Amino acid sequence: xxxxxxxxxxxxxxxxxxxxxxxxxxxxxxxxxxxxxxxxxxxxxxxxxxxxxxxxxxxxxxxxxxxxxxxxxxxxxxxxxxxxxxxxxxxxxxxxxxxxxxxxxxxxxxxxxxxx
Amino acid sequence: xxxxxxxxxxxxxxxxxxxxxxxxxxxxxxxxxxxxxxxxxxxxxxxxxxxxxxxxxxxxxxxxxxxxxxxxxxxxxxxxxxxxxxxxxxxxxxxxxxxxxxxxxxxxxxx
Numbered sequence: 357x358x359x360x361x362x363x364x365x366x367x368x369x370x371x372x373x374x375x376x377x378x379x380x381x382x383x384x385x386x387x388x389x390x391x392x393x394x395x396x397x398x399x400x401x402x403x404x405x406x407x408x409x410x411x412x413x414x415x416x417x418x419x420x421x422x423x424x425x426x427x428x429x430x431x432x433x434x435x436x437x438x439x440x441x442x443x444x445x446x447x448x449x450x451x452x453x454x455x456x457x458x459x460x461x462x463x464x465x466x467x468x469x470x471x472x
Numbered sequence: 473x474x475x476x477x478x479x480x481x482x483x484x485x486x487x488x489x490x491x492x493x494x495x496x497x498x499x500x501x502x503x504x505x506x507x508x509x510x511x512x513x514x515x516x517x518x519x520x521x522x523x524x525x526x527x528x529x530x531x532x533x534x535x536x537x538x539x540x541x542x543x544x545x546x547x548x549x550x551x552x553x554x555x556x557x558x559x560x561x562x563x564x565x566x567x568x569x570x571x572x573x574x575x576x577x578x579x580x581x582x583x
Contacts, residue, residue, distance in 0.1 A: 399573050400516070405569060459571075461506075463518075
């Protein structure tokens with residue numbers, strides 16, 4: 357159990373366009389989902405915490421108007437990168453925390469975004 | 473600032489040996505600790521979680537927690553080449569809603 361999916365697995369887009377990434381918990385309900393970004397040879401950087409039915413909490417330095425997060429149900433959160441630029445090219449990974457009284461987070465397979 | 477520290481490595485061990493990965497954390501409020509394995513180009517995979525002092529064993533993996541010393545470790549017995557990856561240590565920041573990750577230790581298991 358505890359499977360998290362992401363779609364798409366990779367995407368190439370042109371500078372100035374927007375890209376939406378979906379994160380789904382397949383076999384459990386997730387009140388809380390997290391969005392991370394990882395640049396090559398660096399560790400995970402938490403971008404925001406997404407709670408079902410409420411506004412996301414963004415980490416310091418992350419532009420909430422650029423990275424739009426929606427968590428409309430207990431199994432789906434989306435991240436939209438608006439007006440993407442080449443510096444937004446990165447590996448975006450979501451994770452979900454199962455509602456089981458434990459703190460374990462399960463990661464999706466990630467989405468590799470390339471902005472040309 | 474709450475931090476989780478790991479030696480970046482690489483840590484090289486021969487096949488069949490015990491690999492020992494270490495991690496220290498600064499936030500004394502942390503209650504939950506996790507080890508994730510990340511292969512190159514892939515997302516992290518949860519290996520172990522530990523919540524209380526002492527050892528926790530799961531197959532070839534043993535996690536050790538010492539809250540007094542603010543120290544977490546992961547032992548991998550009978551290391552295999554397929555264990556070669558980056559191992560991330562993480563702790564909760566009190567309340568369990570966010571995890572703080574270390575920068576990871578690269579493990580290389582050599583034939």
